[in-house]
Amino acid sequence: MREVCQSASLVLHSSSVKAQIRKAINNLYDAYDEEGGKHYTLRIKGKKLPLEDFEYNPLAVGDYVEFTPYSETEGLITARLERKSAFVRWNVKLEKNQTIAANMDQVAIITSAFEPPFRPRFLDRALSCVQSCDVIIVMNKCDFDLTEEEFERWALYHKLGYRIIAVSAATGENIEEFKDLLRGRTTAFVGQSGVGKSSLVNLIIRPEKKQVTGEISQKYQRGRHTTNHALYLERDDIRIIDTPGVRELLVPYEDKSVLSESFIEFSRYAGECEYSSCTHSTEPGCAVIRALEEGLIDPDRYTSYLGLLDSLESRKPGYLRTKFRKNKQ
Ligand SMILES: Nc1nc2c(ncn2[C@@H]2O[C@H](COP(=O)(O)OP(=O)(O)OP(=O)(O)O)[C@@H](O)[C@H]2O)c(=O)[nH]1
Numbered sequence: 001m002r003e004v005c006q007s008a009s010l011v012l013h014s015s016s017v018k019a020q021i022r023k024a025i026n027n028l029y030d031a032y033d034e035e036g037g038k039h040y041t042l043r044i045k046g047k048k049l050p051l052e053d054f055e056y057n058p059l060a061v062g063d064y065v066e067f068t069p070y071s072e073t074e075g076l077i078t079a080r081l082e083r084k085s086a087f088v089r090w091n092v093k094l095e096k097n098q099t100i101a102a103n104m105d106q107v108a109i110i111t112s113a114f115e116p117p118f119r120p121r122f123l124d125r126a127l128s129c130v131q132s133c134d135v136i137i138v139m140n141k142c143d144f145d146l147t148e149e150e151f152e153r154w155a156l157y158h159k160l161g162y163r164i165i166a167v168s169a170a171t172g173e174n175i176e177e178f179k180d181l182l183r184g185r186t187t188a189f190v191g192q193s194g195v196g197k198s199s200l201v202n203l204i205i206r207p208e209k210k211q212v213t214g215e216i217s218q219k220y221q222r223g224r225h226t227t228n229h230a231l232y233l234e235r236d237d238i239r240i241i242d243t244p245g246v247r248e249l250l251v252p253y254e255d256k257s258v259l260s261e262s263f264i265e266f267s268r269y270a271g272e273c274e275y276s277s278c279t280h281s282t283e284p285g286c287a288v289i290r291a292l293e294e295g296l297i298d299p300d301r302y303t304s305y306l307g308l309l310d311s312l313e314s315r316k317p318g319y320l321r322t323k324f325r326k327n328k329q
């Protein structure tokens with residue numbers, strides 16, 4: 001009896017293969033089976049995989065899937081395997097959470113010094129879209145200068161404990177140092193359209209090819225080389241997921257406590273709040289607000305947090321919104 005069971009599970013195993021999604025376009029997935037060293041083109045079996053609440057896309061680049069091959073190079077996806085990390089944003093049009101990349105070890109949030117200018121609010125939102133992995137905050141186009149005010153705000157992230165690095169895809173400044181942070185890990189590059197994600201990726205993955213054109217303003221305004229879909233690339237021991245830039249980035253629908261955790265400077269005080277489920281906005285006895293009043297928390301970061309907290313409310317169905325209930329009283 002035991003032998004029969006064992007051989008049955010062997011049969012099951014051989015018909016189901018594990019692979020990682022490297023490109024995803026319209027229900028067609030390029031995947032790589034690390035064990036077998038083979039590439040496959042996959043589709044979802046029956047075109048449906050179970051979704052979580054508020055989830056839009058079942059699969060993102062970086063996801064591991066199980067599939068049943070039906071030819072040497074094609075197969076049908078039967079399941080998505082558990083994610084260890086993800087970068088998730090709110091898709092306004094679809095009113096759902098959209099996963100941009102999954103299973104990376106770290107996210108490099110790329111910002112730029114000029115065209116587009118540095119936007120700390122955007123960066124705070126991007127930080128709140130990172131789920132369960134490390135972050136590097138990158139200032140590209142450092143061949144341009146930041147204003148003093150911008151520089152202060154940028155340096156604040158370093159004080160908060162984030163790894164930050166200023167680079168230039170155009171001049172190559174600090175690229176070797178940046179590569180040191182990427183080596184041995186899988187990194188998703190995310191950020192506003194035009195900040196230079198693809199320029200950096202190309203410089204790192206295909207350094208022999210001349211990449212940066214220098215036509216920034218043209219590109220920024222017209223979006224000519226805009227990346228349309230996420231793509232997994234690798235060279236030596238550096239693995240990068242380049243993602244499409246967005247004009248706006250909104251935090252996904254999630255628990256409020258998850259949002260406040262992405263404001264890492266709050267964590268030192270949050271444990272002392274009077275209410276365990278404190279949202280650090282209106283509650284009496286809030287230790288975060290006390291720290292703010294004592295000048296221990298940057299007021300602009302706190303304002304940024306309140307903005308995001310408010311945006312979570314608008315993601316809920318009307319009858320669940322706190323504001324709506326308050327207005328009725
Ligand atoms: N001056 C300067 N220009 C740069 C630098 N990096 C990129 N650029 C220019 O900025 C423009 C946008 O670069 P991309 O690499 O396409 O930006 P992206 O972030 O991939 O944009 P999306 O794909 O739309 O998200 C291009 O014209 C680049 O030549 C840099 O370090 N300095």
Ligand SMILES: [Mg+2]
Nearest residue numbers: 197198226227
């Ligand atoms: Mg791009």
Ligand SMILES: [Zn+2]
Nearest residue numbers: 273278280286
């Ligand atoms: Zn609190």
